[in-house]
Amino acid sequence: MVRKSFLAIGSAIIAFGAVACSQASTIETEAGPQFRDEPLVSEIYTADPSTHVWEDGRIYIYASHDIESGIPEDDLGSHFAMRDYQVLSMDRVGGPVTVHPVALDIANVPWAGRQMWAPDAAYKDGTYYLYFPAKDKEDIFRIGVATSTSPVGPFTAQPQPIQGSYSMDPNVFRDSDGTHYMYFGGIWGGQLQRWQNGVYDPNGTVDDLRQPDQPAIMPRIARMADNMLEFAETPREVMLLDEEGNPLLGGDNARRFFEGAWVFKRGDTYYFTYSTGDTHYIVYATGTSPYGPFTYRGRVLEPVQGWTSHHSITEINGQWYLSYHDTQLSGKTHLRNVKMTPLTFNEDGTIQTINPFK
Known part of the structure; x- marks a missing residue:
């Protein structure tokens, strides 16, 4: 799940504050912003879509389930106090969407205390x-795993989080x-900056973020064990580089990693x-190995x-799609709605940037 805090980093200064709306230049009319896409569902609030097509050919979206928590906003995202997951599904893009019953409730996760944020899903051997x-x-973020014989659950959580896991998304x-x-x-509300030495x-909050001229805090990767329930190795950094092969810097807010990683492979390219969190872009980098390094290429x-801004990218029947969220339905920061839109690649493999407004 994505949180956005306002981190204006420059000259070793960080200003923290909650931002109630994005930096987008919306196209306004008398009726308000003109959105490119419409929400997939309106009966519940959903965010952080993880879109998959499994063997049955149906489209499944694993998303955060936003609720009105009554918790005041802060720059750590405390008001994102979600407590369960529900799965959306449809037989084709643009078709009717089914909202399935609760797939996993925090009450059935023995180790969890609060804030069930952005999920993902996988399938293996039934x-x-x-x-x-x-x-x-x-109050330390960990990553858990739950299993089911159905793509929509209900899912049964493992009694403990994945050993060696931390942070989120x-x-x-x-x-x-x-x-x-x-x-x-x-970083920030996701606590990654508190794990720079593996402990x-x-x-480890402000000081680790107040280094605009040093390499930015990088995301993590770990190969999964065959049982899909644990790591097969100690997590390591994923290096994100600029065009000259240097690590992206902490002060490069428009390009450095903040949260919400999503990896896919197209041809031989990862x-x-x-x-980017506080600057609100979804961006991409490419590499030749799942471990990276990845070189920054542009905005998605x-x-x-x-x-917040959070996404997934999925190929469906030969067409690639971007799943994302905004706040069209509620106008409130923590009550979001999921959308989908086609994604276009250029002949050289670069991605055409999408404007969420008409």
């Missing part, structure tokens, strides 16, 4: 796996050889896509209306 972040009883990518990798992490440091999505 079992569906739901990966999700939540704060444990000590898991994305599990299946490579063409069948190997699965988890990408994860998010949780509750004070695409590492992510949110311009800023949406809302406090």
